[in-house]
Amino acid sequence: xxxxxxxxxxxxxxxxxxxxxxxxxxxxxxxxxxxxxxxxxxxxxxxxxxxxxxxxxxxxxxxxxxxxxxxxxxxxxxxxxxxxxxxxxxxxxxxxxxxxxxxxxxxxxxxxxxxxxxxxxxxxxxxxxxxxxxxxxxxxxxxxxxxxxxxxxxxxxxxxxxxxxxxxxxxxx
Numbered sequence: 397x398x399x400x401x402x403x404x405x406x407x408x409x410x411x412x413x414x415x416x417x418x419x420x421x422x423x424x425x426x427x428x429x430x431x432x433x434x435x436x437x438x439x440x441x442x443x444x445x446x447x448x449x450x451x452x453x454x455x456x457x458x459x460x461x462x463x464x465x466x467x468x469x470x471x472x473x474x475x476x477x478x479x480x481x482x483x484x485x486x487x488x489x490x491x492x493x494x495x496x497x498x499x500x501x502x503x504x505x506x507x508x509x510x511x512x513x514x515x516x517x518x519x520x521x522x523x524x525x526x527x528x529x530x531x532x533x534x535x536x537x538x539x540x541x542x543x544x545x546x547x548x549x550x551x552x553x554x555x556x557x558x559x560x561x562x563x564x565x566x567x568x569x
Contacts, residue, residue, distance in 0.1 A: 398500045400455040400508070402446045403468060407456050408438045411468055414487055422550055423523060424487050450474070453508065454485070457501045459492070466492045469501050471509055471518075479516035479564075481509055486520075486529070498529070502536040510567045519561040523548075530558065537569075538562045 403411075411433070415421045418431035429437050445452045451474050457467035470485040483505055488498050509515045522529050524543065538560040546554035 397460045398457045398466065398497060398504060399460050400469070400501070400504045401458055403442070403454040403456045403470075405435075405439070405442075407465065407468075408435050410465055410489075411438065411487070414468075414489055419550055422548060422555075423526065425485060427548070445470075449476075455505070457488075457497065457504070459497070465489075466497050467501050469505050471505055471513075474513065474515075476513075479514065481513070481515055481518055483509075483518060483520040494528075498532040499535055502532060506536060506562070506567060510564050514564075516564050517561055519559065521557045521559055524556045524558055530560075533560055536562065537566050539566075 412435075415424060415431075415433045421429055421431045421433055425433070428441070442454065444450055445454045452470055452472040453474075454470045455468070456465045457469060458464065459466045467488040468485060469483065469487075472482050472484050474481040483502075486498070486501065488501070506518065509518045519541075520533065520538065521544075522533060524530075539562070541559040541561050544557045544559060547557040548555045
């Protein structure tokens, strides 16, 4: 079982240790970060988060049996008028990958989105080669909306990105 707890400065070092390459940083954080990830970038990332009516809620995922942080996830771009938000910055620590924690993290963040914030739609983006993440998101109920071809340039390659979403009516089924 996992629990989402607010991400804070004391969690920065662990997250930095999980980001081991420029390519992995791009997958995790998109173009808003540059390698190597550092405390200053994470401090900027935390602006306007985890307060009433924030535009984003940033969490660390904690294994409740061991009280160990096993991942990170954020609900961002919260639009209360249109009742939508975007999941991003998802990572499960190397030592616990493949044990279902990603699925549990998705279920917990979707409870925040649909049950607490009463959103209508939650979206996310995932690179087309990240098959395990795509499976995880589909298990949570997300549908592929489309493929953004050659969406990000990394070194000499371009990466394509699936846009996926889940509607409140699909979540409540």
